[in-house]
Amino acid sequence: xxxxxxxxxxxxxxxxxxxxxxERLHIDIQTGEIAGFTHLYCxxxxxxxxxxxxxxxxxxxxxxxxxxxxxxxxxCDVDGMMAEIWGSRDGLCKGKxxxxxxxxxxxxxxxxxxxxxxxxxxxxxxGIACKIDxxxxxxxTFSGDGACNQGTTFEAxxxxxxxxxxxxxxxxxxxxxxxxxxEYAVGTNKDIASRAEAFGMxxxxxxxxxFFSVYETMREVLDYxxxxxxxxxxxxxxxxxxxxxxxxxxxRYRGPGELDRIRETRDCIKKFRASVTGAGLLTDxxxxxxxxxxxxxxxxxxxxxxxxxxxxxxxxxxxxxISY
Amino acid sequence: MARMMYREAVLSTIAEEMERDPNVxxxxxxVVGGNGTAGGPEAIGGxxxxxxxxxxxFGGDRVIDTxxxxxxxxxxxxxLALSGKRPVAELMFADFIGVSLDQIWNQIAKFxxxxxxxxxxxxxxxxxxxxxxxAAAQHSQAAHQILTGMPGLKVVMPSTPADVKGLLRTAIRxxxxxxFLEHKALYGVKGEVPDDxxxxxxxxxxxxxxxxxxxxxxxxGLLLGFCEAVADKLAxxxxxxxxxxxxxxxPIDEEAILDSVEVTxxxxxxxxxxxxxxxxxxxxxxxxxxxxxxxxxxxxGVNPPHTPVPFARELETAYLPSIPKIEAxxxxxxxxx
Numbered sequence: 001x002x003x004x005x006x007x008x009x010x011x012x013x014x015x016x017x018x019x020x021x022x023e024r025l026h027i028d029i030q031t032g033e034i035a036g037f038t039h040l041y042c043x044x045x046x047x048x049x050x051x052x053x054x055x056x057x058x059x060x061x062x063x064x065x066x067x068x069x070x071x072x073x074x075x076c077d078v079d080g081m082m083a084e085i086w087g088s089r090d091g092l093c094k095g096k097x098x099x100x101x102x103x104x105x106x107x108x109x110x111x112x113x114x115x116x117x118x119x120x121x122x123x124x125x126x127g128i129a130c131k132i133d134x135x136x137x138x139x140x141t142f143s144g145d146g147a148c149n150q151g152t153t154f155e156a157x158x159x160x161x162x163x164x165x166x167x168x169x170x171x172x173x174x175x176x177x178x179x180x181x182x183e184y185a186v187g188t189n190k191d192i193a194s195r196a197e198a199f200g201m202x203x204x205x206x207x208x209x210x211f212f213s214v215y216e217t218m219r220e221v222l223d224y225x226x227x228x229x230x231x232x233x234x235x236x237x238x239x240x241x242x243x244x245x246x247x248x249x250x251x252r253y254r255g256p257g258e259l260d261r262i263r264e265t266r267d268c269i270k271k272f273r274a275s276v277t278g279a280g281l282l283t284d285x286x287x288x289x290x291x292x293x294x295x296x297x298x299x300x301x302x303x304x305x306x307x308x309x310x311x312x313x314x315x316x317x318x319x320x321x322i323s324y
Numbered sequence: 325m326a327r328m329m330y331r332e333a334v335l336s337t338i339a340e341e342m343e344r345d346p347n348v349x350x351x352x353x354x355v356v357g358g359n360g361t362a363g364g365p366e367a368i369g370g371x372x373x374x375x376x377x378x379x380x381x382f383g384g385d386r387v388i389d390t391x392x393x394x395x396x397x398x399x400x401x402x403x404l405a406l407s408g409k410r411p412v413a414e415l416m417f418a419d420f421i422g423v424s425l426d427q428i429w430n431q432i433a434k435f436x437x438x439x440x441x442x443x444x445x446x447x448x449x450x451x452x453x454x455x456x457x458x459a460a461a462q463h464s465q466a467a468h469q470i471l472t473g474m475p476g477l478k479v480v481m482p483s484t485p486a487d488v489k490g491l492l493r494t495a496i497r498x499x500x501x502x503x504f505l506e507h508k509a510l511y512g513v514k515g516e517v518p519d520d521x522x523x524x525x526x527x528x529x530x531x532x533x534x535x536x537x538x539x540x541x542x543x544x545g546l547l548l549g550f551c552e553a554v555a556d557k558l559a560x561x562x563x564x565x566x567x568x569x570x571x572x573x574x575p576i577d578e579e580a581i582l583d584s585v586e587v588t589x590x591x592x593x594x595x596x597x598x599x600x601x602x603x604x605x606x607x608x609x610x611x612x613x614x615x616x617x618x619x620x621x622x623x624x625g626v627n628p629p630h631t632p633v634p635f636a637r638e639l640e641t642a643y644l645p646s647i648p649k650i651e652a653x654x655x656x657x658x659x660x661x
Contacts (some may be wrong), residue, residue, distance in 0.1 A: 060407060093440030101438035110406045111439065115430050121399020122431065128400060129407035132349070132385045139403065152426070155396035162391055163400075319441030320475050322499045324528070324575050 003215075008282055009290060011053055011211060015045040015269050016294045017078060018069045022243075024298050025068075025085065029247045033306075035087055038099045041069035043209075043242035046268035047172050048073035050214025051140060054222050060108045060126040060139040062119035066241075067112025070142055071102045074109040082301035088308035095311040096319060110139075116177075117150025119143065120169065124160045127167025127232065136226040140168045146177030148192045149185060157199040157234070164231035168221055169196055171234065172208060174241040179253050196234030208239030209266045212275065240266045326519055331511040333488035334374040334450070338412055340521050341496045342382050348496060349404060350375055351388040352397055352414030352450075359389045371416060372452055372511055394420045398427035398449060405447040406435065410496060418453035418467035418505060432501040433476030444499040448492075454546055454596055455644055456509035461632035464640075469597035471503050472573040472606075478502045478527055479574040483548040485515035487571060490525030497524070507545045528575035532584075536564020539654055540584040542607055543594035544570040547645055551594050554651045563658065573603055581607060582615050589620035590657045594650055599627040621660030626653045 003011070022040045029038055041048070044066075052061065052073035063070035071081060076092060084091030085099050092102055103111035110126060113119045123141030130137040147153055148171055160167045171192040175182045188195050193203040202224060206217035214237055225233050240262040244251045251259070276282040328336070342348045355375040357368020365384075369376025379387040390397050394415055401413035415421065421428060428449065435445045455464040472479045478500055482488045488506070495502040533548065534541075534555040541551045548569050555565035566584040570576060585591050591611055593604035604625030611623050626645045634643055 060403075062403070091440070093438060093442070096440045097438040103435075103439040103443065105406055105439070105443040110403065111435065113431075115426055118399070118426055118431060121396040121427060122403040122406070124396060125400035125403020125405070125411070126407045127403070128349075128351075128388065129404050129409050132409070139407075152395045152399065155391075155393035156399065158391055159393050159396040159400060163388060319437050321478070322436070322444055324478075324500075 005282065007053070008276055009286065011049055011215070012272055012276070012287060013290050013294060014049040014053070014073055015211065015272065016290060017297065018045045018048065018072050019269055020294050020298045021072060021078065021082070022068060024302060026243065026247065028302070034085060036098050038085070038247045039066040039245065040243040040247065041066050043240040043262065043267070044172055044174060045069055046211040046214050046272070047170070047208045047237045047239055050211050051170055051218050053215060054218050055108065055140075056137070057106070057108045058135070058137045060110050060123070060130070062110045062123040062126065062139070062141045063112040064119060064142055064144060064147065065100050065112065065114050065116065066144065067100070067102060071104070071109055071112060074104070075107045076102060076104045076109055078297060079301045079304050083305040083308050086305035086308070087311070088305055089311045089315065090304070090308040094315065094319070117143065117147040117152040120147070120153045120156035121159070124156045124163070124165050124167050127160060127165030128163050130166040131164060131228070134228055136228070138166045138168055138222065138225050140170055142170050142172060144177065145171070145173045145175065145182045145186055145192060148195065149177065157196055157201065160232035161200040164229065166225055167232040168225055169201070169232065169234040171236040172239050173236055174239050176241060176245065176253070178245040179249070181253070191236070193234060193236035202233045204233070204235040206235065206237050208237030209268045209271060211268055211272050325516045327514055328485055328517050329511065330485045330488055330506070330513050330515070331372055331374055333485040333517055334492060334506060335376060337489050337492040338375065338496070339378060339381065341493060342378065342386065344521070345410060347408060348410045348412060349386045349388065350378055350412050350414070351390055351400060353390055353392050353416055355414055356387055356389040370414065372506070372508070375414070394424035395427055398424040399431065401447040401449065402427060402432045402435070402445060405432070405445040405501070406443065410446050412448045412450060412496060415449060415451040417463050418451040419462050419465050421451070421467050421470070428471070428477070429474055433474050436500070437476060445501045446499045447501045448495045448504055449501070450504040450506060452508040453505045454507040454509055455633050455640055456546060458635060458637055458640055460635040464633040466597040468505055468573050469602045472603065473601070476501065477574060478572065479505065480527065480572050481505045481544045482571065483510070483544055483569050485513065486517045487525060487531070489517045490523050491527070491571060494524045494527060498527070505545070509546045525571065527572045528577050530571055530577035530580040531569040532566060532580070533569050534565055534567035536566055537587055538564045539590040539592065539658055540566045540568065540581065540588045541592045541594060541650070541654065542568045542570060542581055544573070545596055547594045547596055550645065550647045550650055553647050554654055557651065558654065565654065578610060578614070581611065585611055585615045586618045589618050591619070591623040592626060592650070592653050592657055593623065594626045594645055596645065597627060598630045599625055600630060602627055621657045624653050624657050626650055
């Protein structure tokens, strides 16, 4: 199905926001101005956006430690996220969570998660809630090729099948679980989707570096899971991680020229641009205008984050309980 | 008032709350039981009979049998709670928190804080705890000493059927995550329970089950009854004991303990967990910090030893605090000059 001009511009903008948000973080982290551990999603934008462009705020997602892309794609505020990562009181989580714990439950974003594999069971619960409510909403958990080896993911897949939860397991295979290769760590013949299939789920596969592949695949997956009674499904997207596991990772595990090669040939944003301009759907000028707008938005977000009030020692004690 | 068993108080409270609020859902292993068997659903209704009949009354969407997957049970409760439901999840034994600890410790306890106070996680995680059944080291343990130290959780430990009723209702209606610890040796104990379907006991309010001016005994769970027996025996000798049933260990009613110690000057804390980093060490240190001037004797904890729970009858008996052990501790504190 052909996307409208507005849909194409919006999808491109979402991917570009994620890309520039993180390229800027990569710079600001190196200056030491941003504290803590940060895991960048750059390279995988087509997955987050190709999935979330189908969702409403009533659909839930549960994300990972590499969660900025999922959060932005699900509609978390750019300024609020930047302020959170800068640890400011104006941050989306008041500076209490930081990069790994961004959430906006009102938007259906049930949280990034610092524990690899912890999100899948949570998404099953959200998927059971969707099933109970019977309105065709779904819950989606994003997992990497690292999380696919956690027992929690196995428990969650089986529980989703047994309870017929309206739940989708999106596996983003970026070929590295931290610093270890996918071919070593995933025992099932270099494939994640077949695991989900073995748990009794219908599965799909797609090219995670191609927005259109993700988007069209997800349309099929969602058409299936939104039907009451069908239960869960899984999808594996092959994708690329442009940065290290964490910021500061020397990436000695990469092959010679690997990063240059994947940036050149597997960049979902370059591929999108080539595809839509080649087909005459958008012009270079259209895309350049989005680029300029996004760069302004990111610069603006950083300026605001730097100027935002810092949390106070009294804030430590707030938000543990609703009442105690 | 109705007379019912501790386990019946659990079941009837859940049923009443499910009746009142369609968002309340129950999940856990064998909470229905019999699914996928020739016997069919409702073959069990929970191994403690604490969910018997719920499936028939409220249906499979709200009474959910899960596989043996404790991480996924607590995780699913977390996801349900974040999605507007009020899950009451059952871990068959408190010992199984080991399997599901990430979801308890890193997820439900911390959502509200990590997310800047912008969400709530109204999940209740019920579990049967405690020794007395010769169930050995992996089915007899206390868990409160681990869970009470986790910011973000509330921890409830009822000692009577009436307290089950009032505290479980509060737990289900509470917007924070609650760990509800049911002592397995109390399930068959009967007591008077208020009929009022809105009867609630607020958290952090201890109950004074015996009153006296000579010594303060603090406990909860199965051992509370042991403490009451000791207090009754000493009362016949003219020795007065305040017996404080904590009801909840997080929040904890420090005021009730401090007010009592101010009068008695003597404190014994009776705790079913081993002594290190326990409820007894916590309370004794709190009293030493805040009521040192009132103390007439060093505070004393009565705990099992620093060992796993043993199996054989003789060994488990030797392990557990008993009425004679508690009495000896109280007399020791009373005799200190």
